[in-house]
Amino acid sequence: MTLRERLSNDHLVRNSLFLMLSTWTMGLFGFVFWLLAAHLCSSVSIGQATTVISAMSVIAYVSDLGLSQTLIRVLPTSRDANAEINTALVLSSGLAMLIAVGYLVVVPSITPNVEFLRAHLINAVAFVLLNGCAAANLLTDSVFIAHRRAYYNFLVDGVVQGVTKVVLLGGFLAFSAFGIFASTGLASGMAVVASLVFLVWRVGYHPSLRIDIAVFLRTLRFSLANYVGNVFQILPLLVLPVIVVSGDGPRRAAYFFIAFNLANLIYAVPFGMSSSMLAEGSHESADLGALARRAAKILLPLTVGIAIVVVVAAHWALLVYGPSYSANATTPLIVLAAALPIVGLNNFGQILLKLRGQLTSLVLLNLASFVTIVALAEMWSSSGLTLIAVAWALGNLVAGVIAVASLLRPAKARSATGARAATDRGRALAMGR
Numbered sequence: 001m002t003l004r005e006r007l008s009n010d011h012l013v014r015n016s017l018f019l020m021l022s023t024w025t026m027g028l029f030g031f032v033f034w035l036l037a038a039h040l041c042s043s044v045s046i047g048q049a050t051t052v053i054s055a056m057s058v059i060a061y062v063s064d065l066g067l068s069q070t071l072i073r074v075l076p077t078s079r080d081a082n083a084e085i086n087t088a089l090v091l092s093s094g095l096a097m098l099i100a101v102g103y104l105v106v107v108p109s110i111t112p113n114v115e116f117l118r119a120h121l122i123n124a125v126a127f128v129l130l131n132g133c134a135a136a137n138l139l140t141d142s143v144f145i146a147h148r149r150a151y152y153n154f155l156v157d158g159v160v161q162g163v164t165k166v167v168l169l170g171g172f173l174a175f176s177a178f179g180i181f182a183s184t185g186l187a188s189g190m191a192v193v194a195s196l197v198f199l200v201w202r203v204g205y206h207p208s209l210r211i212d213i214a215v216f217l218r219t220l221r222f223s224l225a226n227y228v229g230n231v232f233q234i235l236p237l238l239v240l241p242v243i244v245v246s247g248d249g250p251r252r253a254a255y256f257f258i259a260f261n262l263a264n265l266i267y268a269v270p271f272g273m274s275s276s277m278l279a280e281g282s283h284e285s286a287d288l289g290a291l292a293r294r295a296a297k298i299l300l301p302l303t304v305g306i307a308i309v310v311v312v313a314a315h316w317a318l319l320v321y322g323p324s325y326s327a328n329a330t331t332p333l334i335v336l337a338a339a340l341p342i343v344g345l346n347n348f349g350q351i352l353l354k355l356r357g358q359l360t361s362l363v364l365l366n367l368a369s370f371v372t373i374v375a376l377a378e379m380w381s382s383s384g385l386t387l388i389a390v391a392w393a394l395g396n397l398v399a400g401v402i403a404v405a406s407l408l409r410p411a412k413a414r415s416a417t418g419a420r421a422a423t424d425r426g427r428a429l430a431m432g433r
Helices: 005-010 009-041 041-064 067-077 082-108 112-118 123-146 151-203 213-218 218-247 248-279 288-319 323-338 339-355 359-380 385-413 416-430
Strands: none
Touching: 009 041, 009 151, 009 248, 009 288, 041 082, 041 112, 041 123, 041 151, 041 218, 041 248, 067 082, 067 123, 067 218, 082 112, 082 123, 082 213, 082 248, 112 123, 112 151, 123 151, 123 248, 213 218, 218 248, 218 339, 218 359, 218 385, 248 288, 248 323, 248 339, 248 385, 288 323, 288 339, 323 385, 339 359, 339 385, 359 385
16 A cells, blocks of 8 residues: 555544644744744834734634534534534634724733734724634634545645735835734635635535524533633733733743744644544544554654754754844743643643543643643743743643543543443533533
């Protein structure tokens, strides 16, 4: 059997590879984008823009309502996919725009560095609308994953969004921090348009603004657990830039953002594998034990190997952005890269908890991780960026340990047959059936 034939039959690996490729392609264009920004814009403008871009990412995830994970979980066996997708898109995008309005009202008064969002009406309107697009983009990505068509994630997020972002930057340089943000936000909007075209054309999706309450209620428990967990998982991405800006100013926030951006390129490995695991584990014929063992055998050596390479190359990678970035962000990047196996453990454990219906543990571990990261970051905020990165790593370690403990605890009292039955009951409970 050829490699191509093996990949066509191995949905776990193929979906994972395309998700990783999507993230890496986005990272490549992101690298070009931030490289141009670093050389064409002041570090102050970059620091201001990164704070707002981080906020947009957080708003998108918070307004997700856990529905992106729910779509991956339910679409493989759904009898009403259009209702599932339409309900998720309308609810999530609407909430994102509502939260964006609240952000505009409150945050600029607390952090003057983002006051440029309220400098003109068009800035404020664009911020609200683009937040809605960012939320929709998360959900369309999940639809492709659920349908085992992650190569569209590569086309939409990697190519369309990446190219658009770089091209727009040149046209928006005159708008400083807002121009950097607008380039990123409009690229997300283009990705949504491309996704909808592919969904209609290739998946048979029929768009509608109708919300099906019955569909939402049927998956409410699973969505709610994912939502609460995601909020605590994503909030550090909003809080950490604010902590850095408040303690060291926007210039230091720019250094941390670049380091974290590079780290996210390698975090694509566990993120991609975890999303693919959730999709595969949601099919009726899935053997969760075999699926977990196969994923672990791939994930562990891959994350350790990549972490070693990035730790060694961190200094030279950051030199491309300029000497100041290498001087200030190398050690934080080393810490974030070394945390890759820990991030992998965290994501791997959370997916298994979702598949087994252990939703209380899912919420608790994300809460514990959030408290750890934010408390330590605030405590160490005046001690430099490296300890902020350490706080991130320790928060993920806490979550990973809790996930493993939760997964092992019920397994002690179950036989092989009983374990399978309990897993099936957990699935049914998670889906609200």
